[in-house]
Amino acid sequence: MxxxxxxxxxxxxxxxxxxxxxxxxxxxxxxxxxxxxxxxxxxxxxxxxxxxxxxxxxxxxxxxxxxxxxxxxxxxxxxxxxxxxxxxxxxxxxxxxxxxxxxxxxxxxxxxxxxxxxxxxxxxxxxxxxxxxxxxxxxxxxxxxxxxxxxxxxxxxxxxxxxxxxxxxxxxxxxxxxxxxxxxxxxxxxxxxxxxxxxxxxxxxxxxxxxxxxxxxxxxxxxxxxxxxxxxxxxxxxxxxxxxxxxxxxxxxxxxxxxxxxxxxxxxxxxxxxxxxxxxxxxxxxxxxxxxxxxxxxxxxxxxxxxHNAELPLVIMTDPETRITDYDLHICQTNDKESPYLESRPTREREAWRLSVPASRDALYAVAVNSEGRHATPFIPSQPVFDHVVTVT
Structure with a gap:
């Protein structure tokens, strides 16, 4: 043994x-x-x-x-x-x-x-x-x-x-x-x-x-x-x-x-x-x-x-997908424009944004921002989120 x-x-x-x-x-x-x-x-x-x-x-x-x-x-x-x-x-x-x-x-x-x-x-x-x-x-x-x-x-x-x-x-x-x-x-x-x-x-x-x-x-x-x-x-x-x-x-x-x-x-x-x-x-x-x-x-x-401190995967894409290179992507606690960013991807890559966030039963917001506007959609990281979409049109 x-x-x-x-x-x-x-x-x-x-x-x-x-x-x-x-x-x-x-x-x-x-x-x-x-x-x-x-x-x-x-x-x-x-x-x-x-x-x-x-x-x-x-x-x-x-x-x-x-x-x-x-x-x-x-x-x-x-x-x-x-x-x-x-x-x-x-x-x-x-x-x-x-x-x-x-x-x-x-x-x-x-x-x-x-x-x-x-x-x-x-x-x-x-x-x-x-x-x-x-x-x-x-x-x-x-x-x-x-x-x-x-x-x-x-x-x-x-x-x-x-x-x-x-x-x-x-x-x-x-x-x-x-x-x-x-x-x-x-x-x-x-x-x-x-x-x-x-x-x-x-x-x-x-x-x-x-x-x-x-x-x-x-x-x-x-x-x-x-x-x-x-x-x-x-x-x-x-x-x-x-x-x-x-x-x-x-x-x-x-x-x-x-x-x-x-x-x-x-x-x-x-x-x-x-x-x-x-x-x-x-x-x-x-x-x-x-x-x-x-x-x-x-x-x-x-x-x-x-x-006690689980980290869950999160995958974010824009709709339409081709517009993802036009936006900076962020994670916020609220939909307030002044809400601080918890996570950010300003690189405007073609691929979906893959990251991990702390498990929670409270909602977060995925935010897409550029000089023309701001778009946000809520999600709850109570389980893996493999396909969250931010609509930008």
Whole structure:
């Protein structure tokens, strides 16, 4: 186990993070199946798992169910070029079938010990679809002749969690491909199993969210075509999964909504925002398919994290669009001409104005000004505003 905290009152969250960036037995002249000797290592998968761990630890007290434990398995390739410098340098075990089974059993035991606790699961690596279910290929892929297709069946895990008595809710995220691999589909591969089989007649609850990076027959990662990864915006040149970076952007507050007594991010609204968040915050990524989907959808509001100072994305355009280069753009608290500007863009660019504003239930005004006049339209930044228009005619 990577981390455990016991002095928490109320519901607790138990996280399990898997990053499979190295496939040492799926290389030329190694392993048992010839067809599995050309699987590229994926440094971005290992680094994405590290990034997720750092985010979990940095926000441990902000989760609706406070973070109580964290299991981590990472198969890390030897490549050291433009890699993520991990703040937590503790050694973790590799993401092999045996280790996934052992760590998974420990994670599931903690999740089910106290009624009402929350499960958080994240994985990143090469993936596929097997029997109609999304799977993650593990670090001992192609090692054993008895089961060369070492994998974790993520869809079956999600269905098992839906049948887990006493579970408060579960949040699952998979940054892996949904590629259909004919030889895997025709095989008799056995999955790594640390959870009870989801029997069809067991009572199920709609308290599990499972969000995937790529739908069936789609790629999320491809070492030969790194557009499925994205270079971080921090200038380091480190690559992470595009899905992971976008999900984290939403979880960090960009996908917050007001509910009851605060600003929360929940999985349903996060999914609704993902494509727009990618367009706003990661415009430098080479355009490749970005098609996240819900494998399992929760039936109610299950917030993940609460933010006290959420920042929400705002996109402003004029109507007609061609007139945007004629105006300075501003954000004001009121429609009074003397109202001070909270934000300004005087550069008169052709593109829409993309910025972030503090989340609020009070109205603000988007204002377009030039020597010929002033135009203003109100909006309420109580959720992301992806298409606010100021009419200038």
């Amino acid at each position: 990577y981390k455990q905290t016991t002095n928490i009152n109320g519901p607790r969250m138990h996280a399990f993070v898997i990053g499979v960036g190295a496939y040492p037995h799926a290389k030329p002249d190694r392993g048992v199946l010839k067809d599995l000797r050309a699987v590229d290592d994926l440094p971005s998968a290992a680094d994405s798992a590290k990034l997720m761990c750092d985010w979990l630890l940095a926000n441990e007290s902000q989760f609706v169910a406070k973070l109580a434990s964290l299991e981590v398995l990472i198969s890390d390739p030897a490549n050291t070029d433009n890699r993520y410098v991990w703040a937590e340098q503790a050694k973790v075990d590799e993401a092999t079938s045996a280790n996934v089974e052992s760590a998974g059993e420990a994670w599931l035991k903690r999740v089910t010990t106290r009624p009402g606790d929350t499960a958080f699961f994240y994985c990143c690596g090469h993936g596929a679809v097997y029997g109609g279910q999304p799977v993650l290929l593990l670090g001992d892929l192609n090692l054993k002749a008895a089961n060369p297709w070492a994998h974790l069946n993520l869809g079956t895990l999600a269905q098992s969690l839906r049948r887990t008595n006493g579970l408060g809710c579960a949040f699952m995220f998979s940054d892996a491909c949904g590629e259909f691999v004919t030889r895997l589909e025709l095989s008799s591969a056995q999955d790594c199993r640390f959870f009870p089989a989801p029997l069809p007649f067991d009572k199920t609850l709609n308290n599990v969210s499972f969000l995937c990076a790529a739908s069936e027959a789609q790629l999320a990662h491809d070492a030969a075509a790194p557009g499925f990864e994205g270079i971080a915006n921090d200038g380091t040149g480190v690559r992470f999964g595009r899905f992971t970076q976008t999900v984290l952007k939403g979880l960090q507050g960009s996908s917050a909504r007001w509910s009851r007594n605060g600003w929360y991010v929940d999985p349903l609204t996060l999914f609704q925002d993902l494509k727009k968040l990618k367009q706003i915050y990661f415009q430098n990524w080479k355009e490749r398919p970005f098609d996240p989907y819900y494998a399992v959808t929760p039936g109610d509001f299950y917030p993940i994290i609460r933010h």
